[in-house]
Amino acid sequence: MITRVATWSGWKALLVLAIGVAQTQSPAKSAETKAYEADTCVDAGTASGITAAGERGRPLLGVQRWDMFSGKGATQQQELGYLPGKQGFLKDPQWHDRAPFFCRLTKDVDWVKHPADAGPLWFNHPFSQQLLQESMDQELRYACNAGIDFFVYHGPARKLYANGWELRNNFDCHIASKIPEARKVNFTWALYAHRAIRFTRSKVATMMDETIEYIKMPNWQTVKDGRPLIVVYRNLHECRRTQTSPSFHTHLSSIAVESLFYKSLTRKRLTSESQLRGR
Numbered sequence: 567m568i569t570r571v572a573t574w575s576g577w578k579a580l581l582v583l584a585i586g587v588a589q590t591q592s593p594a595k596s597a598e599t600k601a602y603e604a605d606t607c608v609d610a611g612t613a614s615g616i617t618a619a620g621e622r623g624r625p626l627l628g629v630q631r632w633d634m635f636s637g638k639g640a641t642q643q644q645e646l647g648y649l650p651g652k653q654g655f656l657k658d659p660q661w662h663d664r665a666p667f668f669c670r671l672t673k674d675v676d677w678v679k680h681p682a683d684a685g686p687l688w689f690n691h692p693f694s695q696q697l698l699q700e701s702m703d704q705e706l707r708y709a710c711n712a713g714i715d716f717f718v719y720h721g722p723a724r725k726l727y728a729n730g731w732e733l734r735n736n737f738d739c740h741i742a743s744k745i746p747e748a749r750k751v752n753f754t755w756a757l758y759a760h761r762a763i764r765f766t767r768s769k770v771a772t773m774m775d776e777t778i779e780y781i782k783m784p785n786w787q788t789v790k791d792g793r794p795l796i797v798v799y800r801n802l803h804e805c806r807r808t809q810t811s812p813s814f815h816t817h818l819s820s821i822a823v824e825s826l827f828y829k830s831l832t833r834k835r836l837t838s839e840s841q842l843r844g845r
Contacts, residue, residue, distance in 0.1 A: 626715045626716070626787070626789065627713060627714055627715050627716075628714070628715060628716045628717065628718055628754070628787065628795075629709070629714055629716075629717055629718065630717075630718040630720075630756075630797075631717050631718060631719055631720065631736065632720060632733070633719070633720070633721070633733050633734075633735060633736040633737070634733075635666050635668075635669070635689060636690065636698055636732060636735035636736055637689060637690025637691060637693045637694070637697070637698055637735075638693055638729075638732040638735060639729075639731065639732025639733065639735075640652075640732070641689065641690070641691075641732075642691055646665070646669065646685060646687040646688070646689065647685040647686075647687065648672065648684055648685040648687060648688055648689075648691060649681065649683075649684070649685070649691070650683050650685075654685060656687055657685045657686065657687065659686065662686070662687065665687055665689075666689070666701075667704075667705075667708075668689060668701040668704070668705075669687050669688065669689040670687075670688050670689065671686060671687065671688070672684050672685065672686050672687060672688040673686070675688045678691070678692075689701075698735060698736070698739055699739050699742065699743070702736050702739035702740060702743065703739075703743055703745050703747075703748070705736075706740065706743060706745060706747045706748050706751050707745065707747045709747070709751050710747035710750050710751050711747075714751060715751070715752060715787070716751065716752035716753055716754060716787040716795075717740065717751065717752075717753045717754075718753075718754050718755075718756055718797050719733075719734070719736070719737040719740075719753060719754070719755045719756065720733055720755075720756050720758055720799060721733030721734040721737070721755075721758055722758050722760065722763055722773075723758075723772060723773040723776045723777070724776065725772050725773075725775070725776050726763065726769060726772055726773065737753070737755065740753055740785075741753075741783070741785075748785075749784075749785065751785075752785050752786065752787040753785055753786065753787065754786060754787045754794075754795050754796065754797055755777060755780055755797075756797040756798065756799040757773060757774075757777065757796065757797070757798045757799060758773075758799055759798070759799060777796075781794045
């Protein structure tokens with residue numbers, strides 16, 4: 567027994583020594599990590615994942631967004647059902663708790679003259695850019711305090727569609743925000759290969775030119791010592807089209823990027839999930 571205890575004590579000593587050596591020989595932090603640690607908007611060791619020793623304790627955390635609640639586009643009819651004519655996904659009271667924090671019950675919004683057939687949920691109708699900016703500013707504060715490192719925004723290039731299908735409004739507010747948290751929550755903009763755009767070589771070039779303008783901004787999320795992170799959104803219907811467009815891949819390879827590829831769910835899976843939610 568004494569021999570076994572002595573042997574185990576020896577192994578423990580070697581293990582402690584090995585750990586100590588590994589810690590002293592760990593790679594130097596990148597400039598990006600040091601900047602993050604110096605400028606993080608949350609306390610060390612909490613949501614940020616930065617320990618008291620100044621080391622990151624977790625990977626970067628990004629959140630993919632589908633901005634349907636700016637007040638324009640799909641907000642009023644498709645999402646909230648405030649105006650009639652489309653699905654009104656959140657109109658039923660059982661889904662009200664899924665509405666964004668900035669939405670209100672229509673009956674509580676007494677400073678707006680509502681249409682006679684207005685639904686039970688309201689946000690930003692008639693549209694106010696100031697209200698959207700204030701709501702986005704608050705969302706950035708929440709995100710920053712929660713330790714979210716970056717948002718992934720979606721929507722077609724404005725140089726292709728001036729209104730960006732109304733999916734770019736929150737992205738614009740993020741860029742325009744003046745609050746400190748807006749500089750601490752980074753962003754990327756996904757390359758949006760929606761089949762309705764019917765991409766050609768010239769359209770791909772236009773999209774990439776606009777993307778590169780954003781990449782040059784200081785808040786674009788980077789990885790691996792400054793490489794810009796690019797999210798490429800391609801639904802299943804677009805895979806073949808994109809693969810036959812050499813200019814798409816040429817533009818991607820012409821800049822040092824780390825890319826993530828997302829594919830949409832198949833129709834069969836979407837149908838199955840809808841049926842499950844309805845049970």
